[in-house]
Amino acid sequence: MRVLLVEDEQPLAGYIAAGLRKHGCAVDIALDGGAALEKVDLAPYDVVVLDRDLPVVHGDTVCRRVAALGTSRILMLTASVAVEDRVDGLGLGADDYLGKPFAFTELLARVRALARRTGAARPPVLRAADVVLDAARRTVERGGRLLHLTPKEFGVLEQLLAAGGAVVSAETLLDKVWDEHADPFTNAVRITVGTLRRKLGEPPVIHTVTGAGYRIEP
Numbered sequence: 104m105r106v107l108l109v110e111d112e113q114p115l116a117g118y119i120a121a122g123l124r125k126h127g128c129a130v131d132i133a134l135d136g137g138a139a140l141e142k143v144d145l146a147p148y149d150v151v152v153l154d155r156d157l158p159v160v161h162g163d164t165v166c167r168r169v170a171a172l173g174t175s176r177i178l179m180l181t182a183s184v185a186v187e188d189r190v191d192g193l194g195l196g197a198d199d200y201l202g203k204p205f206a207f208t209e210l211l212a213r214v215r216a217l218a219r220r221t222g223a224a225r226p227p228v229l230r231a232a233d234v235v236l237d238a239a240r241r242t243v244e245r246g247g248r249l250l251h252l253t254p255k256e257f258g259v260l261e262q263l264l265a266a267g268g269a270v271v272s273a274e275t276l277l278d279k280v281w282d283e284h285a286d287p288f289t290n291a292v293r294i295t296v297g298t299l300r301r302k303l304g305e306p307p308v309i310h311t312v313t314g315a316g317y318r319i320e321p
Contacts, residue, residue: 104218104258105129105279107148109139109165110180111157119152122207123214126241127254127261129282136160140168146283148175149218152210153197155181163195170196176217180205215239229264231319234308236264245303255280256299259292263309263319272316 106128110116113134120130131146133139137159143151151169155162162179169175179197193200198220199213215238229236233246236257243250243260252260258280263271273292277285285291296317300309310318 104149104215105131105147105282106214107131107133107139107142107146107151107175109133109136109151109157109162110154111135112154119207119210122211125254126211127258127280128214129258129278129280131283136162136165139165142283143169143172143175146278149279150178150214151175152178152180152214155179163191166195166197176220178210178213178217229261231264231308231321234260234264234303234319236261245308250302252299252302253295255291255295256302259295259299263317266318268318268321270312270316270318275316 104127106123108116108120108123108130110119110132111134116132116134120132123130131142131148133142136157139151139153139157140160142148153162153166153169155166157165166177166179169177176199177197178199178201179195180201180203182203198217201210201213227237227239229238235244236242238261241257243252243257259276262276262279276292277289280295281291296309300307303309308319310320312318
């Protein structure tokens with residue numbers, strides 16, 4: 104899942120981003136509304152976590168622009184608890200609204216819920232043969248054996264399982280699991296797939312489609 108976090112308070116932005124990355128999200132950060140608009144023009148995001156009171160370009164303007172694109176779900180953050188402000192935010196095109204201060208666990212749950220709405224409905228538990236991935240519990244099992252995966256390995260496996268047998272390119276995996284700082288010429292995807300294969304064990308689950316990417320038989 105790729106997330107754009109738009110928050111002008113740097114310590115808070117760092118805290119949220121670190122928490123989301125720990126749970127397998129690829130997170131880009133924008134510290135003002137102008138930077139946010141530049142980023143949404145360059146990359147597709149599943150979810151935009153958007154502070155409302157932003158410098159340079161107000162969060163309301165950013166919300167309208169992102170909503171008009173129709174490619175991302177929007178979780179708006181605000182310090183205001185007034186019902187009128189929440190109604191206004193939803194009216195601007197936000198999909199959900201969360202007041203500050205908030206519990207990180209609630210923010211994470213709302214981000215995940217919004218991400219499930221960006222495409223075709225995805226079951227909370229993904230399966231292929233004897234491999235079972237539970238996104239909510241962040242667990243992966245094969246044949247009843249619990250596997251210990253890094254956030255990147257988990258993210259790659261989740262993308263491949265969610266594809267339902269379709270080929271997923273390395274570029275797509277880099278876009279969905281890593282962030283904007285990833286070198287497009289890096290071999291990080293190939294290395295991560297390699298370590299993931301070793302942890303999954305035999306018989307092989309992930310198959311390479313030469314010149315196209317990777318797939319898991321449904």
